[in-house]
Amino acid sequence: MSARQETQCKACGRAVVMLLVMPLELHPGSQRQWAPFEPEFVSACGIRPSHAVQIGSSTARVLPATESPDPTERPALIHFAVCPARTALSGREAAIAG
Numbered sequence: 001m002s003a004r005q006e007t008q009c010k011a012c013g014r015a016v017v018m019l020l021v022m023p024l025e026l027h028p029g030s031q032r033q034w035a036p037f038e039p040e041f042v043s044a045c046g047i048r049p050s051h052a053v054q055i056g057s058s059t060a061r062v063l064p065a066t067e068s069p070d071p072t073e074r075p076a077l078i079h080f081a082v083c084p085a086r087t088a089l090s091g092r093e094a095a096i097a098g
């Protein structure tokens with residue numbers, strides 16, 4: 001049984017992995033949310049990891065800019081940061097839509 005929840009981004013069709021994101025601060029009303037992530041984090045991509053994932057689990061936490069992943073974690077990048085559909089929407093297509 002795999003913990004990986006593989007699916008496709010509805011916006012751009014790329015393969016993504018769904019991870020359960022823990023809120024940065026736990027307080028009443030804060031909720032875990034599933035979010036799409038890049039299947040593999042590529043450190044050469046020039047973007048710092050947005051999250052850290054517990055190795056062997058599908059739970060991610062927001063990685064503050066001042067922190068590095070723990071030895072039990074691996075870096076992860078939320079798909080929204082690199083989704084070509086999103087990037088397009090913020091520029092050219094947003095202008096067309098407007």
Ligand SMILES: [Zn+2]
Pocket residue numbers: 009010011012013014079083084085086
């Ligand atoms: Zn996408």
